[in-house]
Amino acid sequence: xxxxxxxxxxxxxxxxxxxxxxxxxxxxxxxxxxxxxxxxxxxxxxxxxxxxxxxxxxxxxxxxxxxxxxxxxxxxxxxxxxxxxxxxxxxxxxxxxxxxxxxxxxxxxxxxxxxxxxxxxxxxxxxxxxxxxxxxxxxxxxxxxxxxxxxxxxxxxxxxxxxxxxxxxxxxxxxxxxxxxxxxxxxxxxxx
Amino acid sequence: xxxxxxxxxxxxxxxxxxxxxxxxxxxxxxxxxxxxxxxxxxxxxxxxxxxxxxxxxxxxxxxxxxxxxxxxxxxxxxxxxxxxxxxxxxxxxxxxxxxxxxxxxxxxxxxxxxxxxxxxxxxxxxxxxxxxxxxxxxxxxxxxxxxxxxxxxxxxxxxxxxxxxxxxxxxxxxxxxxxxxxxxxxxxxxxxxxxxxxxxxxxxxxxxxxxxxxxxxxxxxxxxxxxxxxxxxxxxxxxxxxxxxxxxxxxxxxxxxxxxxxxxxxxxxxxxxxxxxxxxxxxxxxxxxxxxxxxxxxxxxxxxxxxxxxxxxxxxxxxxxxxxx
Numbered sequence: 472x473x474x475x476x477x478x479x480x481x482x483x484x485x486x487x488x489x490x491x492x493x494x495x496x497x498x499x500x501x502x503x504x505x506x507x508x509x510x511x512x513x514x515x516x517x518x519x520x521x522x523x524x525x526x527x528x529x530x531x532x533x534x535x536x537x538x539x540x541x542x543x544x545x546x547x548x549x550x551x552x553x554x555x556x557x558x559x560x561x562x563x564x565x566x567x568x569x570x571x572x573x574x575x576x577x578x579x580x581x582x583x584x585x586x587x588x589x590x591x592x593x594x595x596x597x598x599x600x601x602x603x604x605x606x607x608x609x610x611x612x613x614x615x616x617x618x619x620x621x622x623x624x625x626x627x628x629x630x631x632x633x634x635x636x637x638x639x640x641x642x643x644x645x646x647x648x649x650x651x652x653x654x655x656x657x658x659x660x661x662x663x
Numbered sequence: 664x665x666x667x668x669x670x671x672x673x674x675x676x677x678x679x680x681x682x683x684x685x686x687x688x689x690x691x692x693x694x695x696x697x698x699x700x701x702x703x704x705x706x707x708x709x710x711x712x713x714x715x716x717x718x719x720x721x722x723x724x725x726x727x728x729x730x731x732x733x734x735x736x737x738x739x740x741x742x743x744x745x746x747x748x749x750x751x752x753x754x755x756x757x758x759x760x761x762x763x764x765x766x767x768x769x770x771x772x773x774x775x776x777x778x779x780x781x782x783x784x785x786x787x788x789x790x791x792x793x794x795x796x797x798x799x800x801x802x803x804x805x806x807x808x809x810x811x812x813x814x815x816x817x818x819x820x821x822x823x824x825x826x827x828x829x830x831x832x833x834x835x836x837x838x839x840x841x842x843x844x845x846x847x848x849x850x851x852x853x854x855x856x857x858x859x860x861x862x863x864x865x866x867x868x869x870x871x872x873x874x875x876x877x878x879x880x881x882x883x884x885x886x887x888x889x890x891x892x893x894x895x896x897x898x899x900x901x902x903x904x905x906x907x908x909x910x911x912x913x914x915x916x917x918x919x920x921x922x923x924x925x926x927x928x929x930x931x932x933x934x935x936x937x938x939x940x941x942x943x944x945x946x947x948x949x950x951x952x953x954x955x956x957x958x959x960x961x962x963x964x965x966x967x968x969x970x971x972x973x974x975x976x977x978x979x980x981x982x983x984x985x986x987x988x
Binding site: 541543544545549550551552553554555556557558559560590594595 | 686699
């Protein structure tokens, strides 16, 4: 295993999130009906950061328009893995019906997490549109899913492991990549 | 985690299950109460004893997780024709089921089944031994009452709970006496002397404080009073005092209710109104009886998910000699 190589530092993450916030507003032609749902663990923190930026940009309080969407029970790989711990789902009080839901995750990889998220959303209501924002797109899609906003495209080998570190969870911000031989049983970065 | 046979489990494992139950609880607010987690899995509810609430609760829990649930009752099954527990269990396992929920009048039957059939077994009450999901749902309902929506991750530290009634013959009491202290609660057993368990060498019962005077315990203003059902069908004419004596000494009457303050009033059901507690106690704001029933579905969903969602659950959980092995 090689030493992890840093591909995004704290400042680059901050800039990427600011850019994504602007992209979300532009694609939606304004802040109306926007709801941000992060996929725990790190996606939920990223959604909160995006909500803070949207509040700053628009002057509209986004704190009641951000939530978390746990997709654990909707995954298609529950059988083959150890039982996954689930996380709380928090949906804004006004719900998601006829809203534009932006799903937020840290890494886009196989696309299976997002497929599970779309299933989980369907159980909660019927958004007018669903968009996807991710901090890192590392490729290797197994389903026809793409992100609307990407912080960084990071071409990677399947054997490599991408780690997203966030202040709220890991004590510092950063994105690293390392070549891991053998086990691919990894955290969010590898499995997402 | 392979089976759930007892409520004796480490604190972190109990809190993990209660937190998972919080996640499951969320779906009760939804229009579409269904998660796909156990799609394609088959669960058999094998009930050798009559039970409406526990069986329905497990059935709803399984169905909300998208499992196929089959109910087999002792009456009308081959068990009533003399088939042994082992043969019944092996027959059901041979049909390719993924898990068995078993209720039996015989203490220890679920543990035997677990050894025989090699599938996850959940104890839904065995004789006078244990009823672990009841203890978990009691803990869940009480934790929610105390901590509200911020209950996640918390135990029941410092919460004072009195369990009242026929402790010695109650599987609900036994499971609670194992689980609640593990979560940090202080448990007092209250009942007629003949209803209390045999004292251990140190004079305590089940390692817990025991009292015969409910009035003395009420004067201590406990945080929760858990009333056990007087099992009239089992106790009539045996060691119990008369119904009149029981009401005088150990029933939660309106007068005792008034002295109890805002303590949670818990009952596993079905209630004998006027015997264990008055209707006012059963129906008042302090009563958690219906909250316990609601919690039962969430807790059973958490247990089913933990045991059946993954083929690898048994391999990847920390080794555990307690409740979940």
